[in-house]
Amino acid sequence: MCAAALHAPVPAAATAVEAPATPATVPCPRLEVKPPPTDREPLPTPPKDDPVLRAVGGDGLATDGLVIPSGARRPPALTATSWLVADLDTGEVLGGCGPHVYGTPASVQKLLLAAAVMDKLDPRRTITVTRGDLDIEPGSSAVGLVEGGKYSIATLWLGLLLNSGNEAANALARLGGGAGGVKAGLAAMNAEAQRLGAFQTHAVTPSGLDGPGQFTSAYDLALIARECFADPVFVRYALTRTARVPAQKRPKVGGFQIQNENRLIFEYPGALGGKTGFTHLARHSYVGAAERNGRRLVATLLGAERRPLLSWQQGAALLDWGFSLPEDASVGKLVDPGGMAPGGSAPSAAPAASGPAPAPGEARAATAPTLPTGAAAAIAVTLAAAPLLLLLRRQRRRIRRTRTQLFD
Template identity: 60%
Template sequence: MAWPAPVVSPSTSPPAAVPCPYVSIPTIPPTPPSPERDPGAAVVGGGRLGTTGLAVAPGTAAPPTLSAMSWIVADLDTGEVLGACAPHLRRRPASVQKLLLAATALPKLDPALVVEATAEDLALPADSSAVGMIVGGKYPVSTLWLGLLLQSGNDTANALARVAGGDGGVAATVAAMNAEARRLGADDTHAVTPSGLDAPDQLTSAYDLALIARADFARPDFLAYDTTLVFQWPAQPPKDPKGFQIQNENKLLTSYQGAIGGKTGFTDEARHTYVGGAQRNGRRLVVTIMGAEIVPARAWKQSTMLFDWGFALPAGTSVGHLVTPEEAAVLHSPPPPSTGPSAVAVALPARGGYSIWPTVIAVGAVALTAIVFGAVMVIRRRRAA
């Protein structure tokens, strides 16, 4: 019998942290500390993912040595987590935040809708990544998605969020992004900006990024935008009479066999972040990386090392599970009210370790109580007669 996949696992006895293979870069200024996790809280995706170190299946080859502070390798189709390093460590997302914007706003916006750029859309720090929108310029939503995903335009992120939020503007879209994260089970995630520019309390995790990427990679429109290699940005006469060409910054697409998309990111507080997808021999994997440096290679290149490692693992290798939105809904539902001593609480089983006996014992206790009660009533009736 196939039992349901787990939503959470208790972490009252967290696994001992096995250090991840890590290249230390002491010259980089410290980044904001990650919030400490409640050791008594349940671990979304399975107890083994509660570690602050390495989680790999017994007997598997050692993963590559990276400079990333956290990472995850998971199967996009089955949801199995093949391996991870500090998967629930909460850190700044940088521009991989745009994947959550896509998951939230792609279903809402008509790609043919024409958006007029405002000064607020372009109100960005001087060193911010921008595709080059012009105040008063008119851009189809489809063009804005290409500017967002190919060139990581923070100006396009602002414009998309403003339009998707309706009368509530950007703030409404950020609230919707947080709601979408919760729907997906990405409970480590809190969005403050639509673009991923650093902000206090803006956090996510390698595990959550895998959940968000899984939602994006399931959408054909996202894949079409995300895998476009070059695009001619439209002219905006008279300020820009010719337009210009933009190129996809995700080098995985042209450098790794089977690449199906992804997103780069960098800020001073996040350092390098990366999300990528690839397929090989009928398997589709997602790799997420947080807090990396460019040693031993750039983040996208470090992802190829994890892809090679993951594809070499046997099918079915698992240290955890990417929850589905349905499982997340169960996770977020309040427990049913107790109806007294006879109430029976049935917990979701741990994957691969389900035991039917606790349920049998609980149900048996209820049945025994009913039998005893019935016998007492029969005796009382006989005495009354």
């Protein structure tokens, strides 16, 4: 199916001296909901829109409104302010609502933490929880780890993905950052976002608790999710229904069971897992993936309310819609990691008849827009550090084999 956004017709009477007609923004199907509480803090001011970043993955994605394939049935009405559906394997974007509109992530940001440091940490290693790990917002989600408690890294990942434990996020970021601690862990998260092409994502807290300048987009979340779901061990964590947090001797605390908060894995056939998120400021966010007839799709959404549909139900509705589309349906593309080179433009989605897209790194026109300075610098640093990255990849592969053996 030809990739196309919904556009208003261009007036036939337009002349050469007139400015080009601007495509109309097509409103996204929305459910009527009660407005968010008025006592919450005002939403943070997002960075100024960059036309290059808004077009990452294809020009059709540079809209605040709805973009779906030509002839596709209308997607479900949701409360989410932005969303996206994509194929995890082919990278085709099947549709979206404001795919590149900045949003506040809440706990779906924990997926970026997993993408950045899961491969660096041996799941069998036992660590000691520190007082700093427990420095989280009072009343926010926690697993129930205790200062001085000794837990395996595998238990921390389960606490993070099943129970959205913010203290588990702090501990994992600290461990992933090595000698640099949480600060270095956050730097690793932001470097991973740049590597993946998630240029609208900036992490300020490892847990997704709100912080100044912390943003993402529905498109970026799909890039991050694709990296996570490429790791079978992540999928095993995400599909775990219940887990046990072990008892501690000092301090003396009994063991207890935790349950996966993502209802998709209990209710949706073929579910692969995902992540829920909520803060008073961000409202509800969600990432969920499923497989059907050999096809793996992911749905991401931001800024949702929980009534009349919970966030996972909105994700399930988007997955159903995506699975109803033919496999060649597309409005854009999830860029490959490192697929945007300095001086290059965002890859554009094109109808199949127009020929294959340029290969990553292929020379582009001299007039193409350039990457933002920060993104170009990050890529340049990555290229310069190639030998070190090769060693890190080898280390990650060794740890991944260990993690696989742990689950077998």
